[in-house]
Structure formats: structure tokens, C-alpha cells
Amino acid sequence: MKKLRYAGVLTATVLVLAGCGGAKVGEEQKPAAGGKECGSFNLTVSPWVGYEANAAVVAYVATKDLGCKVVKKNLKEEIAWQGFGTGEVDVNLENWGHEDLKKKYIETDKVAVEAGSTGVKGVIGWYVPPWMAAKYPDITDSKNLNKYADLFKTSESGGKGQLLDGDPSYVTNDEALVKNLNLNYKVVQSGSETALIQAFRDAEKDKKPLLAYFYEPQWFFNEVKLVKVNLPTYTAGCDADPAKIACDYPPYDLDKIISKKFADSGSPAVDLVKKFQWTNEDQNAVARMIAVDKMTPDAAAEKWVTDNRAKVDAWLAK
Amino acid sequence: MAAITSDVQVEVRRPRRSVVIGVLLVAWVAAYFLLSGIHTLPLGGQETTGFHRWLTEHRDAVGAGNLVFDAIRAAVDNIVVLLQNVLSQPSYGRPVPVIGWLGVVAASAYLAWAFGNWKVALLTAAGLGFVGLQGLWQESMDTLALTIAAVLLSLLVAIPLGIWAGLSNRAFKVATLVLDLMQTLPTFVYLAPLTLFFAIGPAAATIATLIYAAPPAVRLTAHAIRNVPPESVEASRSLGSTRGQTLTKVLLPMSRSTVVVGINQTIMAALSMVTVAALIDAPGLGQTVLKALQTLDVGVAFNAGLAIVVIAIVLDRVTTAAGDRPWRTASVRRKILLGAGGVGVLVAIWFSRTYVWAAEFPTDVNLGARIAVLAADVTTWVQDVFGGLTYGVRDAVTLGVLNPLEALLTGSPWWLVGAVVVAIAAVLGRWKAAVPAVVCIGLLVGTGVWQDSMITLASTLLATIVVVAVGLTLGVWAGRNRRVDLVIRPILDAGQTMPPFVYLVPFLALFGTSRFTAIAAAVVYAVPVTVKIVADGIKAVPVATVEAATSVGSSSWQVISKVQLPVARRAITLAVNQGLIYVLAMVVVGGLVGAGALGYDVAAGFAQSELYGKGLAAGAAIVLLGVLLDRITQAAAPKPHGKGEKQ
Numbered sequence: 001m002k003k004l005r006y007a008g009v010l011t012a013t014v015l016v017l018a019g020c021g022g023a024k025v026g027e028e029q030k031p032a033a034g035g036k037e038c039g040s041f042n043l044t045v046s047p048w049v050g051y052e053a054n055a056a057v058v059a060y061v062a063t064k065d066l067g068c069k070v071v072k073k074n075l076k077e078e079i080a081w082q083g084f085g086t087g088e089v090d091v092n093l094e095n096w097g098h099e100d101l102k103k104k105y106i107e108t109d110k111v112a113v114e115a116g117s118t119g120v121k122g123v124i125g126w127y128v129p130p131w132m133a134a135k136y137p138d139i140t141d142s143k144n145l146n147k148y149a150d151l152f153k154t155s156e157s158g159g160k161g162q163l164l165d166g167d168p169s170y171v172t173n174d175e176a177l178v179k180n181l182n183l184n185y186k187v188v189q190s191g192s193e194t195a196l197i198q199a200f201r202d203a204e205k206d207k208k209p210l211l212a213y214f215y216e217p218q219w220f221f222n223e224v225k226l227v228k229v230n231l232p233t234y235t236a237g238c239d240a241d242p243a244k245i246a247c248d249y250p251p252y253d254l255d256k257i258i259s260k261k262f263a264d265s266g267s268p269a270v271d272l273v274k275k276f277q278w279t280n281e282d283q284n285a286v287a288r289m290i291a292v293d294k295m296t297p298d299a300a301a302e303k304w305v306t307d308n309r310a311k312v313d314a315w316l317a318k
Numbered sequence: 319m320a321a322i323t324s325d326v327q328v329e330v331r332r333p334r335r336s337v338v339i340g341v342l343l344v345a346w347v348a349a350y351f352l353l354s355g356i357h358t359l360p361l362g363g364q365e366t367t368g369f370h371r372w373l374t375e376h377r378d379a380v381g382a383g384n385l386v387f388d389a390i391r392a393a394v395d396n397i398v399v400l401l402q403n404v405l406s407q408p409s410y411g412r413p414v415p416v417i418g419w420l421g422v423v424a425a426s427a428y429l430a431w432a433f434g435n436w437k438v439a440l441l442t443a444a445g446l447g448f449v450g451l452q453g454l455w456q457e458s459m460d461t462l463a464l465t466i467a468a469v470l471l472s473l474l475v476a477i478p479l480g481i482w483a484g485l486s487n488r489a490f491k492v493a494t495l496v497l498d499l500m501q502t503l504p505t506f507v508y509l510a511p512l513t514l515f516f517a518i519g520p521a522a523a524t525i526a527t528l529i530y531a532a533p534p535a536v537r538l539t540a541h542a543i544r545n546v547p548p549e550s551v552e553a554s555r556s557l558g559s560t561r562g563q564t565l566t567k568v569l570l571p572m573s574r575s576t577v578v579v580g581i582n583q584t585i586m587a588a589l590s591m592v593t594v595a596a597l598i599d600a601p602g603l604g605q606t607v608l609k610a611l612q613t614l615d616v617g618v619a620f621n622a623g624l625a626i627v628v629i630a631i632v633l634d635r636v637t638t639a640a641g642d643r644p645w646r647t648a649s650v651r652r653k654i655l656l657g658a659g660g661v662g663v664l665v666a667i668w669f670s671r672t673y674v675w676a677a678e679f680p681t682d683v684n685l686g687a688r689i690a691v692l693a694a695d696v697t698t699w700v701q702d703v704f705g706g707l708t709y710g711v712r713d714a715v716t717l718g719v720l721n722p723l724e725a726l727l728t729g730s731p732w733w734l735v736g737a738v739v740v741a742i743a744a745v746l747g748r749w750k751a752a753v754p755a756v757v758c759i760g761l762l763v764g765t766g767v768w769q770d771s772m773i774t775l776a777s778t779l780l781a782t783i784v785v786v787a788v789g790l791t792l793g794v795w796a797g798r799n800r801r802v803d804l805v806i807r808p809i810l811d812a813g814q815t816m817p818p819f820v821y822l823v824p825f826l827a828l829f830g831t832s833r834f835t836a837i838a839a840a841v842v843y844a845v846p847v848t849v850k851i852v853a854d855g856i857k858a859v860p861v862a863t864v865e866a867a868t869s870v871g872s873s874s875w876q877v878i879s880k881v882q883l884p885v886a887r888r889a890i891t892l893a894v895n896q897g898l899i900y901v902l903a904m905v906v907v908g909g910l911v912g913a914g915a916l917g918y919d920v921a922a923g924f925a926q927s928e929l930y931g932k933g934l935a936a937g938a939a940i941v942l943l944g945v946l947l948d949r950i951t952q953a954a955a956p957k958p959h960g961k962g963e964k965q
Contacts, residue, residue, distance in 0.1 A: 023673065023674040023675070024672055024673060024674065025412060025413065025414055025418075025671065025672060025673065025674055025677050047597075047608065047612060048612060049612050049613060052612075073518060073599045074596065074597075074599050074605060074608070074609075075518065075597075075598065075599055076510075076597055076598075076924070076925060077925070078510060078924070078925060078926070078927055079510055079513050079518065079597075079598060081927075082510070082513060082514060082518075083513075083518050086513075086514075086517050086518070088517055088518045088519070089518070100927060100928055101927060104927075154830070154832070155712060155713050155716040155717065155721075155832055155834070156716075156831070156832050156833065156912065164831060167925070168909075168918060168921045168922035168924075168925045168926065169925040169926065170926075172364070173364075175362050175364065176364075188831070188912065188914065189909070189912065189914040189918045190831040190911070190912050191831070191909045191910040191911060191912055191913070191914070191917070191918050191921060192910040192911065192921075193612075194611055194614060194822065194823060194826070194910070195822075195826050195831045195910065195911050195912060196831075197614055198614060198823060198826040198827055198831075199826070199830065199831055201614075201827075202827060202830070206705070219613065242364070290613075291612070291613040292613075294615075
């Protein structure tokens with residue numbers, strides 16, 4: 001019994017001594033982040049991969065080149081806008097329209113200001129999986145949709161063709177469009193982007209018919225090249241009366257919004273955010289690294305910045 | 319049709335009532351064929367009523383900047399940040415948290431042993447080690463910090479309220495109503511406004527969690543105090559104890575184990591909020607799940623979900639063991655062991671503060687990546703093998719049951735549906751059920767989302783029937799067989815705490831975007847709680863009663879149907895009720911996979927500012943449906959005879 005106890009004590013001692021090897025906490029101090037003049041800013045990260053690509057690259061450049069501290073906050077769009085008011089969000093790098101919110105926070109409350117285009121073009125519309133476009137070439141004209149309505153019947157569509165709508169974050173005119181274009185379709189709410197992507201993925205894999213609301217840029221286009229259905233061409237003002245809309249969605253110029261407080265702070269990061277501009281291809285490249293190649297946003301940003309130093313230098317006015 | 323809608327009442331009806339209800343339903347179907355399509359109060363997806371617009375306009379009127387809210391926010395923020403500094407985030411000028419992983423594992427295991435037993439201590443160490451190996455140590459500690467803060471604050475509010483509701487009948491009635499509201503009101507409805515009150519950050523996330531997690535602790539505390547035998551209270555009074563003494567020396571000790579069950583349920587509820595709270599930047603595992611889902615990465619989402627489940631199981635077993643532990647003073651031997659263990663913990667903490675290997679979880683073995691790949695492979699396999707079959711099941715159920723039921727509810731004039739519901743309530747529970755039914759129907763019409771409510775009601779009824787059927791079967795089986803109980807309990811825990819977002823993607827692949835998918839998700843979420851309550855009810859049936867029945871030659875089926883189910887009927891009523899509330903809690907999640915209706919309205923109100931009012935109204939409609947169904951099922955339950963209700 002006594003021996004056993006000694007053995008125990010001995011093992012414990014050995015363990016303790018063995019444990020004492022190894023690096024000590026705080027031995028390799030990282031160089032203190034300098035760049036006092038930049039300070040820190042709060043960057044909202046909206047829940048889609050394209051946005052994350054923007055955020056990753058801007059945060060990387062701001063940290064490495066300007067020595068700023070970037071605090072990323074994962075927020076839904078609506079809440080990010082609220083954040084301009086409460087002072088907890090400084091930068092939004094990809095805003096999709098939201099005229100009502102601009103009016104409230106920029107014009108009325110004066111807590112946010114516009115910071116120019118991101119250079120990325122947003123497209124909203126109706127899409128079909130590529131196999132359908134190949135098999136029924138004329139399906140991409142909305143005039144022919146009634147001919148194919150039977151294909152799109154599901155358990156949810158009540159005998160009509162199903163038009164699957166998506167993420168509740170976006171305003172859709174689809175119910176009005178179906179009515180005003182006399183389409184024999186019923187709008188069914190999928191309710192989330194996840195549901196939409198999964199539906200398209202299955203549709204392409206199993207050659208199932210699907211007509212759904214979708215948008216570009218989107219990382220999923222890297223996986224399946226969806227084909228857009230052409231609605232009657234958009235002309236300025238054709239969407240003035242929501243109930244009478246009979247034309248396609250307008251092209252969106254995605255833009256940046258920053259808080260008034262940040263804009264007036266004189267931080268070099270303000271200029272970076274204002275000058276930050278790239279193309280759909282650039283964003284897709286980074287989004288692809290994050291979504292498909294499973295790189296961390298930071299690693300993806302580093303790779304892209306190294307490959308595109310000239311563009312980055314232009315943002316930094318070098 | 320009649321068979322479907324009356325199923326809920328089948329086991330509790332009296333012959334005369336069932337006839338009346340049957341006649342009512344037949345009359346309804348007949349009237350439907352005459353009147354379908356008129357007065358159905360439809361409202362399109364982007365359409366709003368004046369009431370909705372009014373709500374939208376007045377949303378900001380309540381805004382932040384209030385001193386009380388600011389004080390609460392600062393206090394809660396400080397608590398969470400303190401816990402994060404200790405457990406998860408680099409703090410106080412050091413690159414690591416105050417206590418590294420070794421210290422956390424040692425301290426947790428020690429506490430589990432001190433308050434529970436050595437088995438749960440081992441489980442704690444193994445569980446925490448596992449999440450570390452998954453490569454999710456920091457995220458898990460963030461989640462743990464937030465959960466601990468939310469649970470502590472919940473208990474701070476819930477236990478006193480529960481005691482009050484236990485002692486006063488009036489408080490009990492008010493509390494029941496408010497708790498129903500807190501549990502059924504979809505989180506999405508108050509998530510965005512909460513960030514206005516409490517700003518973006520840990521405080522808003524903690525308070526959102528608190529609202530959802532506190533009710534079980536209040537309910538079970540009140541329930542426990544009310545169930546202390548009156549004789550004990552009288553004995554204490556007659557010995558000259560004051561009210562305070564009676565409370566602390568008699569009521570509380572005697573209700574301890576039930577109160578612990580309440581605490582346990584609060585912890586589970588808090589963990590099930592982890593993903594939702596991540597939408598307003600709550601740190602931790604929820605973020606991992608949401609990020610993975612943006613790219614439909616089921617594997618990574620499952621890995622993070624699994625960590626939540628493991629934490630839940632550890633916390634559940636430790637609190638259960640603590641609740642079961644007899645209340646007695648420690649022996650000298652145990653005191654010495656406790657002291658030695660304490661010293662060991664301090665040594666471990668010192669290590670975790672000094673050496674990198676004990677501070678940061680080693681990343682050499684990344685189990686997480688392997689789990690992710692495995693989960694993704696299994697999902698793909700299931701989708702490929704069962705894909706075609708599942709679509710068939712979906713279509714059969716939708717066309718055969720769901721569509722007719724929904725057509726009846728949405729196609730009938732609102733006043734006809736209202737009249738039938740009120741009549742059923744009156745038959746089952748006289749004016750006590752009829753009056754709430756009238757009020758609820760009136761308010762439902764007032765919300766402006768009547769038709770969406772009826773669509774949601776159809777799915778809810780179907781889901782609840784399935785939940786009750788499955789819950790009763792599994793619950794009775796587990797209640798009668800210890801081994802079954804042991805096997806299915808971890809699965810039930812997983813069903814309750816695995817974030818629904820994780821299994822939505824495979825469900826979408828199996829059933830497409832449809833109402834059926836939403837029903838399936840609701841069933842997965844609501845069955846566990848139903849099974850647990852039924853199993854506990856069956857286990858609580860006195861052994862002597864069962865043996866008596868067996869000894870006179872009753873078959874198993876007779877024992878179940880004539881003895882165990884009737885004796886456990888209060889537990890079964892509670893199980894039906896909770897099953898219903900859990901189904902309603904999933905309505906919004908259902909909206910994310912194609913159920914549309916109220917769930918979609920709420921989600922859209924959260925995402926689009928101009929639809930905020932409609933989302934709020936839809937949230938209120940979900941609550942009203944909950945209250946309505948709750949009152950009707952309560953009224954349908956058999957009245958306890960004689961000494962059921964005390965005082």
C-alpha cells in the first residue's frame with residue numbers, strides 16, 4: 001500500500017517535471033501593433049460569402065499596410081444599419097440598394113455617409129439550372145414560361161408551376177410579376193439562401209426542373225452556372241408602382257456606407273475604404289477560395305493581395 | 319378529415335363529447351363546400367395592413383438611450399466579458415485567457431466531482447477534451463461563457479419568481495401566461511429590437527437567451543413548491559416557524575430535486591439559442607455553424623453542432639447528478655480528498671497560466687476535420703440512397719393529409735373557422751375554454767395575417783399529432799425499460815440541442831423546400847422533450863401498482879393502457895403541451911425551409927425594415943395560436959378528481 005502511494009507521488013513528480021518543459025506563456029511577444037494614427041474601426045460582416053471576401057481583403061490591407069485594428073462583427077444587414085446609429089458599426093462594404101434605410105440613416109438621422117461604389121455589379125432575377133437551358137433553349141425568355149409551367153409543378157404549388165423565391169432579406173416583385181405577366185405560376189417561399197442553393201444543387205444533379213429567384217455575384221456560380229431567364233427589359237421608372245411592375249429587376253451598383261463618426265475621424269482607413277473597388281471576378285476569386293477551397297478569409301485575402309498588388313496599391317494611393 | 323383534427327382528443331374524450339365534436343366537424347366540412355373561398359382574409363407576401371405599417375413606424379420610438387437599459391447593458395456586458403477573459407479570450411495583456419485549457423478541464427472535473435460524483439467528473443473531463451480535439455476549444459469556451467452568464471442571470475430572476483408563483487395562486491396564473499408568451503414568441507421578433515435596447519454585443523445576446531431560457535426554471539420551481547405536501551407545511555407552522563423559516567427549511571429543501579430539473583432545462587434551452595444569438599454577433603460555436611451554412615458545408619456545421627451537444631450532455635449529467643446527490647455533510651475522508659483535489663486544480667491552473675502547451679489546446683490531433691468529412695459523406699450517402707423514396711413520402715403526406723386540412727382551414731370563411739373552434743372549446747371545457755378561444759380568434763383576425771395563421775395551424779396540428787404519437791410510443795417504451803432509456807437519452811439530448819440549422823441542409827436535400835420539410839424538422843425538435851416527460855411520468859408510477867396489475871394476469875398492453883397511462887396522465891398532458899410549444903417554437907425555422915406563412919413573415923420582418931410590423935404581428939399570431947391550442951388541450955385533459963389540486 002505504501003509502495004503504491006510512493007509510486008503515485010513519484011509519477012506525479014515526474015509528470016510535473018515533464019510538464020515544466022516547453023515554451024512559457026508570453027515568451028515570444030508579438031511586436032506591438034503600431035499605427036496609432038489609424039486606430040481601430042468596426043466592420044460589419046453580412047452573412048454571405050461575397051461580402052466576406054470584401055471584408056477579408058479590406059481588413060487584411062488595413063491591418064498589414066496601415067496598422068489598423070479591425071473589429072469584425074457578424075451582423076444581418078438591417079442590424080448593421082442600426083449599428084451606425086448606436087455607434088457600433090463604422091463600415092459596411094457591400095450594400096444592396098436599401099433606399100429606405102439610406103433615407104433614414106443618411107438623410108434623416110445623419111449618422112452614416114455614402115463611400116462610393118465597390119465596383120461590383122449586382123444582378124437579381126429568375127434563374128434555371130444549366131441542363132434546362134440546354135434542353136429547352138427558349139425557356140430563357142419569360143414569354144415562353146407558360147408553355148413549361150407543367151414541368152415546374154410541385155407539392156407546394158397548387159397545380160401551377162412553382163417559382164421558388166428566396167432569402168427574406170431581399171425585396172421581391174415576384175408576386176406582382178407573375179400576376180402582371182399573366183404567368184401560370186405560384187410563388188413559393190423557400191425562406192432562405194441555404195434552401196435555394198440546395199434546391200439548385202439537387203436540380204442540376206438529378207435533372208429536376210426548377211425556376212427560382214437568385215442573384216449574382218454569388219459563390220455558387222463557381223459550382224453551377226445558372227442561366228438567367230429574361231424578363232421584359234428594365235427601363236428607368238418601370239418599377240415605380242410596385243403593384244404594376246412588369247419588368248426585370250434593375251441592375252444594382254453595390255456601394256459602401258460608413259458612419260459619420262468614422263468619416264470625420266481622419267483615419268487613413270477612411271481613404272482606403274473609399275478607394276476600395278474591384279470587379280465581380282475579383283470578388284468571386286476570393287469567395288471561391290473561402291467557400292470551395294475552404295481557406296480562412298485571412299489566408300484567401302493574403303493570396304489575392306499578393307497576386308494583385310497593383311490594385312491594392314491604387315487603393316492606398318501609393 | 320374529421321379523424322385528423324380530432325386525434326388530439328381521442329385518448330381523453332368522453333363518449334358524448336366525441337359525438338358532439340364529430341358532428342361539429344362534419345358540419346364544418348359540409349359548410350366548407352358551400353362557403354369556400356369567401357371571407358378568407360388573404361394577404362400577399364409583400365402586402366401589409368395599416369396596423370403593420372403603424373407598428374413599423376413606432377419601432378424606434380422605444381429605442382436605446384434609456385439609463386436603466388444602459389445600466390443593465392453595462393452590467394451584463396461586464397459579466398460576459400469577465401467570463402470570456404477567464405475562459406476564452408486573450409486578456410489582461412497576455413496572449414491567452416486567464417485560465418488555459420488544462421486549468422478549465424481540471425476545475426470543471428473537480429466541481430463535477432464535488433457536487434455530483436466521480437462518474438460525471440470523468441464525463442466532464444472527457445467531454446471537454448473531446449471539444450478541444452475537435453479544434454473548437456476557443457469557440458466552445460466563448461459559448462460556455464455566454465451560457466454560464468445567461469443561465470446565472472436567468473436563475474437570479476427565475477428562482478425568486480418561481481417561489482412567488484409557487485406560493486401565490488394569482489402570481490401562478492399570471493406567470494403561466496407570461497411564460498407561454500416568452501417560450502412561443504419567436505426569438506426573431508425581439509432579436510432586432512433587443513439590439514436597439516441593449517446595443518450590438520454580448521448583452522443583447524445574453525438577454526435574448528435569458529428570455530427564452532428562464533421560463534422552465536420558473537415553471538418547475540413553482541411546480542415543485544406547489545407539490546410539497548400540505549402536511550409538511552402545516553407541521554412546520556405548528557412548530558412555530560415563521561413564513562421565512564418554512565420557506566428555507568421546508569419548502570425549498572423538499573423541492574430541491576425538481577428545481578434542479580428546472581435549472582437543467584434552462585441550461586438546455588440556453589444552449590439551443592447559441593446559433594440564433596450568433597445572428598447578432600454572439601461569439602462562439604453559433605458563428606461556426608452559421609459561417610459553414612453560408613457555403614452549405616454540412617460537415618463543418620455538424621462538427622460545431624456536435625460540440626454544442628457534447629457541452630449540453632456534460633452540463634445535463636452534472637446538474638442531474640448534483641440534484642440526485644443526497645444532502646449530507648461530508649465525512650472527514652471526503653473533506654481531505656476534496657482539499658487534495660482543490661490543490662491539484664490550483665496546480666493545473668498554475669500550469670495553464672505558465673506553459674503554452676497547457677494554455678492553448680494542442681492542434682496536433684484535429685479530430686474536427688475528420689468528423690466533418692465523415693458527416694458530409696454520410697449525408698451524401700443518405701441523400702443518394704433515400705432521395706427518391708423521401709420525395710414520394712412527402713408527396714403522399716402533402717396531397718393526402720396536409721393539403722385537404724389546409725384547404726379546409728384557409729378556404730373556410732374566418733367566422734366559420736372561429737365558430738367551430740369556439741364550439742369545440744366550449745364542448746371540451748365550457749366557458750373556461752370558450753372565452754379564451756373567442757379572445758384568441760378575435761386577436762388573430764386583428765393581426766391581419768389570418769390566412770397565414772391558418773396555413774401554419776394546419777402544419778402545426780399535423781406535426782403535433784406525429785410528435786404526440788411518437789413521443790408516447792418511445793416514452794412508454796423508455797419508461798418501462800431502463801436499458802432503452804439509457805440508449806435513447808443521449809440521442810434525445812442531441813435532438814434537443816443540435817442546432818436545427820445543422821440538419822436543415824440534409825432535410826432540404828431529402829424533402830426539397832416544402833411544408834413537409836418544416837414539419838419533419840419540428841418533429842425532430844419536439845419529440846425529445848415529449849419522450850422525456852412521458853418516460854419520467856411512466857417511471858413515477860408506483861412499482862406496487864404495476865406489480866398488482868401484473869399479478870392478476872394483465873398483459874403488457876393492459877398494464878400500459880389501464881394502469882400506467884391513466885396514472886401518468888398529468889405527465890402526459892404536460893408532454894402534449896410541451897410538444898405543442900416546441901413545435902410552435904420551430905415555426906420560424908420552418909419558414910426558412912419552405913413552410914412560408916407565419917414563419918416566413920417573421921423572418922422577413924427581421925430582415926426587411928419595411929416588413930417589421932408584419933413580422934411582429936406574425937410573431938404575435940404564433941403566440942395566439944399557442945395560447946389557443948394550449949387552452950383547448952388543457953380543457954380536453956381529464957380533470958383530476960378529489961385530491962389533485964391542493965388548497
